[in-house]
Amino acid sequence: MTSASTSARLVIRRPDLTANVLERVVAALAARADLPLDRLSDAQIASAAAAVAASRHMADGALNVEFDGEPGAVTVRIGPLPAGAAEQVVEESAVPGVGAIVERLVDRWSVDRRATGDESLSLAIVDRDGAGP
C-alpha cells in the first residue's frame, strides 16, 4: 500500500449488478487502504447492504456511489438520495436478531443534506487497531 489516497465515482444503473460490483470495488479500495481483513469484510457487507437498500429509493434507478480511501480508512458516500431516504436506508439494512447492519459495522455514518433538498449517506470504516484517522 502506498500513502496515496484514492478516489472513485461509481454509477450503477442495473440494481441486479450492485452487489457484485460494489463488493469487489470496496474490497480493492479497503485493501489499498491497508484495512485488516475483518474491517475489509465489514466494509464490503455494510456498503452492499446500504447500496441495495438505497437503490430502492432511486426514482431513475441510477445509484451513485463515491469512494475515498486513505491509509487506515475508507469512506463510502451513497447519493444523492431523496430527502429522508438516507436514514431509512440505515434502518432498512436491519436483519432480525442483529439490528441495522450498516449501523453495526461502520465506525461512523452521517447524513449530508444539501440545499437542493436531496441528501447523501456517508459511511466510514477505519482500522481500529492501526493508524486510521
Add this chain to the structure above:
Amino acid sequence: MAATLAPRGGERGVNEPAAHVELTLPADAESVVLARQMVRGLVDFLGWGDESRNDISIAVTEACTNAVLHAYPDGGGEYTVRAWVEPDRLVVAVCDEGRGITPRVESPAAGLGLGLPLMLAIGDEVSFSSDSEGVTQVRITFTEGGGGG
C-alpha cells in the same frame, strides 16, 4: 476478433443506451485495480469461467493502463470505465478526455507495446475512436470463451 479505428465523431451513437455500470477514476496507476475489480464483478455476475475472467481482466487492465500512461502527459485527468452487460456478452469502454490517439513513440514510459495485441487477441471486437468533444474511447466486446477466452 475484429478491430476498427473510427474517425473523429464516428463511433458513439447519440442513441446509445447509458452504461449499466460506470466507474470514474483518477488517471494514476494505482486506480487500475479498481477498474479491474469492477469488471471481474460483472464477469462473476455473468457466471463465466475463470479463464474468461482472467483474460477479460488482462484486456481491461491494458486499456486502462493506456489511458493512465498516454492520455494526460502533463499529469492529472480522469478516465471512465463503462460497461454494458447482456446475457451472452460484455461490452467495456475505457474513455478519457486526454490527448487522443497518437502514434506510438518509443520511450521508457511507453511500455513493451503488448497492450494492443493483447486487447485484440482477447476481445471479440475492439474499436478505437475519438469524438468531436475530445473523448477518446477504447471499446472491447467480450463473449465467454470468445477471442482468446
